Every structure is written in C-alpha cells, then in structure tokens.
Amino acid sequence: MHTDREACLRAVAAKDPRFDGWFFVAVKTTGIYCRPSCPANPLAKNLTFHPSAAAAQQAGYRACKRCRPDASPGSPEWNHRTDAVARAMRLIADGVVDREGVPGLAARLGYSVRHVQRQLQAELGAGPLAIARAQRAQTARLMIETTDLPMTDVAAAAGFASIRAFNTTVAEVFALSPTELRRKAKGRPLTSAPGVLSLRLPFRGPLFPDNLFGHLAATGVPGVEEWRDGAYRRTLRLPHGPGIVELTPPQNGELPITGHIPARLRLTDLRDLQVAINRCRWLLDLDADPTAIDHTLAADPVLAPLITAAPGRRVPRTTDGEEFAVRAVLGQQVSTAAARTHAARIVAALGEPVEDPEGGLTHLFPSTKALADLDPETLAMPGSRRRTLAALVSALADGRLDLSPGADRVTA
Structure with missing residues (x-):
C-alpha cells in the first residue's frame, strides 16, 4: 500500500487507525516516523511512506514518541x-x-x-x-x-x-x-515478580470479544488452559522453557474501534518475550483487518445482520500448530466435553509439568515426541479416529507434516 501515495495521504488525513501497521509515515523535516493515525499534522509535501518500521529505521528515521509506531498492530498480510x-x-x-x-x-x-x-x-x-x-x-x-x-x-x-x-x-x-x-516511563507499574511482565497487545478494531474468549473458555483443556477471575490463562511451549500467559478481554462493554488486550506473561526465560507475544497475537487473531472482513461477510444476506450486531469477530487460533492439529482430531468426538476429557487425560499422562503460583495450570500440552509414545488403543474413541490420530502424530514426528509458523501451507 505504501506505493499508493494518494491512498496513504487520505489515510493520514483521516487519522485512520485501521491502517496502523499497513504502512509507516516518515516526516523528512523532523526525522521521525509515525503511524498513519498519529495526531501530528505534518505537511503532505514532507511525507514519505515505508512498508515496514525496519525500512523507516534503515532510512534514518526515529520512532515518534507520541504515537509509538513500533507498537502498531502487525500487517494482516503475513497471516x-x-x-x-x-x-x-x-x-x-x-x-x-x-x-x-x-x-x-x-x-x-x-x-x-x-x-x-x-x-x-x-x-x-x-x-x-x-x-x-x-x-x-x-x-x-x-x-x-x-520491568526494573x-x-x-x-x-x-x-x-x-x-x-x-x-x-x-x-x-x-x-x-x-x-x-x-x-x-x-516512571510512574507506570513495574513488574515485581521475577520473570513476569504486564503489557498490552494492540489490535486493529473493531473487536467483538465475546465469541473469541467464549470459545477459548468453552474448549479449554484442563491443566493447559483455564478461565479464572475474568481472564483466559494457558501454558506456552517456548524455545527456552515453558511460560504462562493471562489474557483479559475488554471490560467496558463497548465495541472499541481500537484498543489493547491486557496480558501478563510469566516466562522461564525473558529471551522468549517477543515469541510469546507474537504467539498470543496469533491466538487472538489481533492482526486481522476486521473492517475488510466484515465488508466481505456482510455481502451475504444471511450473515449481514449478524455482522451488524457484532462487528469485529475474530477466529480463535492457537499458540502451537501441532497441538491444534491433535486437538482437532480429538474434537471430532460427540461433544466438546468428551473432547476436553480425552485431551485432559493425554495431558496428564504425557504433558510436561509446570508450576503456576497464580492458578490451576499444571502442564504443557504434550510434545510430538511425547505423543509418539501414546497408545491410541487406550483412548475411548472409534477405531478410525484412533488410526487418524496415530497417523497424524507419526507425520508430525518424522517431519512429513510441517505446521510451524513458516510452513509452506500449499504443501502442508
């Protein structure tokens, strides 16, 4: 989009937050770069447009202290x-x-x-x-x-x-x-417990939180996920050790145009902070372009009234592709409760234990290696489903099926 100067100028003039993260605005006279929604009013002749924050930084621009463009939602294109x-x-x-x-x-x-x-x-x-x-x-x-x-x-x-x-x-x-x-930043609350951070995850509005968090709460696997004190909590398998995240839906009862999801992260190793943040963003579909999605769905006469009543619906995703695939097979049971029961048994038997000082989380979802030791015959499922689960785990374990963030989705 950054190559369409007129479209970029219109977005900047409108201070439209929907375009935050799609492109970045640099001001030649001040040497800073901004979000399209920045409240500053530079002259159009002094503006250049960049496809990424990294490109603006490489061109010698510094991040605006007012709009903090480095904290914009990500581009929905990469998803x-x-x-x-x-x-x-x-x-x-x-x-x-x-x-x-x-x-x-x-x-x-x-x-x-x-x-x-x-x-x-x-x-x-x-x-x-x-x-x-x-x-x-x-x-x-x-x-x-x-943090301090x-x-x-x-x-x-x-x-x-x-x-x-x-x-x-x-x-x-x-x-x-x-x-x-x-x-x-003095005056902002600092994290007091070692390895715990409180932060906000920006999203591109609007966002309808009820279906998003409602689904996560209804399908949560005991031990791995829980709903506690108005927040969704789950364990995370991260490169340098396990983590726990707590995500709280907006509480104001409105559908915000833009906003943030409060998050608390307890990490074994702080090197995993950015990885954990990005996996949580993927889980909640926070980089989506809801306006474009709603416009497309509203063209259907059946869906149109639903979109009008609740704009900004998100598709709940996952923090781990392999976990998601296994749970998809288990989810073919006759009820959500039965699927959760099977998943909880697998977690208790094969999951890696974790400590949760603030709640009832007990395990990471089992790794592919651990699942390879699972005897499907111990699961009270139809034989065809047990065979499907065994084939899935085998394909994940030997690399025939790649569900990592960089997987080639055409061949996966």
Whole structure:
C-alpha cells in the first residue's frame, strides 16, 4: 500500500487507525516516523511512506514518541499469504533469526540467503537482519518500561549481542538512551515478580470479544488452559522453557474501534518475550483487518445482520500448530466435553509439568515426541479416529507434516 501515495495521504488525513501497521509515515523535516493515525499534522509535501518500521529505521528515521509506531498492530498480510515473504515474516516474528541467524531462516524457507534478502528488501524495504533488529528494539522497550531489570539483562533478553549494540540501537530507534526511556516511563507499574511482565497487545478494531474468549473458555483443556477471575490463562511451549500467559478481554462493554488486550506473561526465560507475544497475537487473531472482513461477510444476506450486531469477530487460533492439529482430531468426538476429557487425560499422562503460583495450570500440552509414545488403543474413541490420530502424530514426528509458523501451507 505504501506505493499508493494518494491512498496513504487520505489515510493520514483521516487519522485512520485501521491502517496502523499497513504502512509507516516518515516526516523528512523532523526525522521521525509515525503511524498513519498519529495526531501530528505534518505537511503532505514532507511525507514519505515505508512498508515496514525496519525500512523507516534503515532510512534514518526515529520512532515518534507520541504515537509509538513500533507498537502498531502487525500487517494482516503475513497471516493469510502463503508466499516466501509472508513465511519469512512469520518466522522472524517467531524468533528464528535471533536463534538461528539468516542462514537458518533461509534453510527453513528452502531458499538461498541472497534470495531471501533480495525478496524481503524488494517488498519491505529492509532485509531480515534489519527486520529482526526492529523487533528486538521493541522487545527491549517493553522490558525497559515495564520491568526494573538491569539494562545488561534487558539487552541479553532482547537478543542483543552486546550492551553496546543495545545502547546504540535503542538510541537510534527511539532517540533516547535506555536510561532515559525508563525515566520517562516512571510512574507506570513495574513488574515485581521475577520473570513476569504486564503489557498490552494492540489490535486493529473493531473487536467483538465475546465469541473469541467464549470459545477459548468453552474448549479449554484442563491443566493447559483455564478461565479464572475474568481472564483466559494457558501454558506456552517456548524455545527456552515453558511460560504462562493471562489474557483479559475488554471490560467496558463497548465495541472499541481500537484498543489493547491486557496480558501478563510469566516466562522461564525473558529471551522468549517477543515469541510469546507474537504467539498470543496469533491466538487472538489481533492482526486481522476486521473492517475488510466484515465488508466481505456482510455481502451475504444471511450473515449481514449478524455482522451488524457484532462487528469485529475474530477466529480463535492457537499458540502451537501441532497441538491444534491433535486437538482437532480429538474434537471430532460427540461433544466438546468428551473432547476436553480425552485431551485432559493425554495431558496428564504425557504433558510436561509446570508450576503456576497464580492458578490451576499444571502442564504443557504434550510434545510430538511425547505423543509418539501414546497408545491410541487406550483412548475411548472409534477405531478410525484412533488410526487418524496415530497417523497424524507419526507425520508430525518424522517431519512429513510441517505446521510451524513458516510452513509452506500449499504443501502442508
């Protein structure tokens, strides 16, 4: 969209938050970049448009302190597209570049490093390292502003190779040193318990929370998920250890145009912060474009009144593709209650135990390796369904079926 200057100018003039994350606005005279909805009023002749925050940063622009463009919802394109660029963006969001480098990213995509860099540069105005750097900067900002961790710990947890690289990146992106960022955030509640962070997940409105959180509460697997004190809680399998997330739906009784989902994360290792955030965003479908979706669905005369009554419906997803597939097979039971019962038995027998000081969560959902040891005959299901489950687990275990964020959905 950033190449259509007139459309971008219209979005900026309207201060339309629906376009936040679709493109970024840079102001040549101030050297900052913003969301399209930023309340500032720069002259149109001074504006340039960029497809990503990383591209704006590479062009020498700093994040606006007023609208915080680095905290915009993500582009909905990466969730539904199946091409290599979209797969790369999903993998970068899942921390692959930080853990495996650009060669690891390229290997997962099945392309050369040069090809991946060329494709991302052409569409997003930045290569994989720059995009991962922008993500690290946002992770660092979250920890600087919401914890009292020493800066050396923040730098390591955010994925920076050195404190010098951390200081330089934060200063270049936010035009403030890490210490200045924390000082400006003074007065915000800090996380008191080690490894726990309180943050807000932005979404592109409107959002209808009832069906989203209602589904999660109704289908939750005991031990892995629970509804407690008005919030959905679940365990997370993360690269550096287990985690627990608590997600609270909007409480104002209205359908917000834009807003945030309050989240609390208890992590074994803070290096998993950005991965956990992105998996929670995927779970709640927070990067969707609900206006476009509602417009399409409302063209159906049967669906139109439902959309009018409850705009902004989301499709509940998952934090783990393999878990989702197994639960889909179990979900073919005669009732949701029966499916939850079977899943709970599998979790109790094969899941990895976790500690939950604040609730009743007890396990991670079993890994594919653990599920490979499951005897389907022990499950009170029809024989055909037991065979389906065994075939699914076998395909996941030996790699014939890939359900990771960067999977090729055409061949999966």
